[in-house]
Amino acid sequence: MATLKLLHRSGQPPETTNRLPHSQVTQHGPDDVIQKLHDWCFALPLVASEHSQISVPGARALVLHEGTECNHEAFMVGREFAHIHPHPDNGSMHVKLSADDAKAVVDAGWGEDHYLVTQGHYPPGLIMVFSPRSDEELDVVKQIVARSYTFATGREIEV
Numbered sequence: 186m187a188t189l190k191l192l193h194r195s196g197q198p199p200e201t202t203n204r205l206p207h208s209q210v211t212q213h214g215p216d217d218v219i220q221k222l223h224d225w226c227f228a229l230p231l232v233a234s235e236h237s238q239i240s241v242p243g244a245r246a247l248v249l250h251e252g253t254e255c256n257h258e259a260f261m262v263g264r265e266f267a268h269i270h271p272h273p274d275n276g277s278m279h280v281k282l283s284a285d286d287a288k289a290v291v292d293a294g295w296g297e298d299h300y301l302v303t304q305g306h307y308p309p310g311l312i313m314v315f316s317p318r319s320d321e322e323l324d325v326v327k328q329i330v331a332r333s334y335t336f337a338t339g340r341e342i343e344v
Contacts, residue, residue: 194294243271276316
């Protein structure tokens, strides 16, 4: 599969923390766009909405159903390959991608390496995807989540 190709995100990157929990501090998307993100993510085949096992309270994890054939390198913990942060960090996500796809997301300005990656405690591929600020940005974030889903399942999905 070819590396993910994305248009460059407009504007300056949001402020984020340089510690745990790794959070987005500014430029959060409006509630209606974030609700659409949740609706789309948790309608993916074979994905359950669960409390994240590694994120802040209230974060919703994208977890593959038990028994689903999968790539174990694509998980942060258990069968969790992504999670969406709650208020006040509304709509940013941590996702697992291939190292090449993660670099493409970061290079296009749609996210940044997770704090643990920048500190050398985790291999490349774990990134924060910035909160979508509009429906147009939501479409790009869906592309990124779809690649994370494909990385986890080997199945491609239409966005």
